[in-house]
Amino acid sequence: SNATIVNTSFHRFLPYGVSGVVVISESHLTIHTWPEYGYAAVDLFTCGDDVDPWKAFDYLRNVLKAGRVHVVEHLRGKYDEIGILEDSPHKAAV
Template sequence: MKSLGRHIIAEYYDCDKRILDDIDAIEFHMKQAAYETGATIVNSSFHRFLPYGVSGVVIVSESHLTIHTWPEYGYAAVDLFTCGDHVDPWKAFAYLKKIFKSQRVHVVEHLRGKYDEVGIPENAPHKATVEESKKKEYAQSF
């Protein structure tokens, strides 16, 4: 079944607590996870909470990767949402599992924007192109 995107919701348990509380490491590895998928990074924002924990997002052209950590429990909640046929969110999942030294995981994949539910023909290209006349019309409106 074709869809506009794939959304992996992952829970990493029994992780390295030190890594989960290191904002620089989390940002670096979340960006690396985005690269692992084949995505293009647009921007990122991370915050360290006191006394512990990190939350952050990596915005990619193909959607986003987010994380929330609870180092005190060795737990991380991660969303890996990618769109397009050239990116693979499972590569990010595997990369982060290794980096966090997670001993167990729970993961679910949701297809977002299923073609049949949105009303997109099964043989439609993944991304619609904008006609040249529409591009000019849009550009002139600014």
């Protein structure tokens, strides 16, 4: 999905389960799994126009063989509320 991976860290729990983070230049991805309940919680945070979080979503849905998914999408970028100027180089398209 054109993301630039900066670092990764994963921890396996015994007897099963994993928590992990993938830090990308464009933000981060996290996962926490509870195989005993058939449940995984995934957060995909991205910014800018170069990364498509839905590609990561589709990939994980297939790899995890998810039978049911629940998606909540939060559009961020309330620049006026945090004082970023309209023409700032730090402002990403939303």
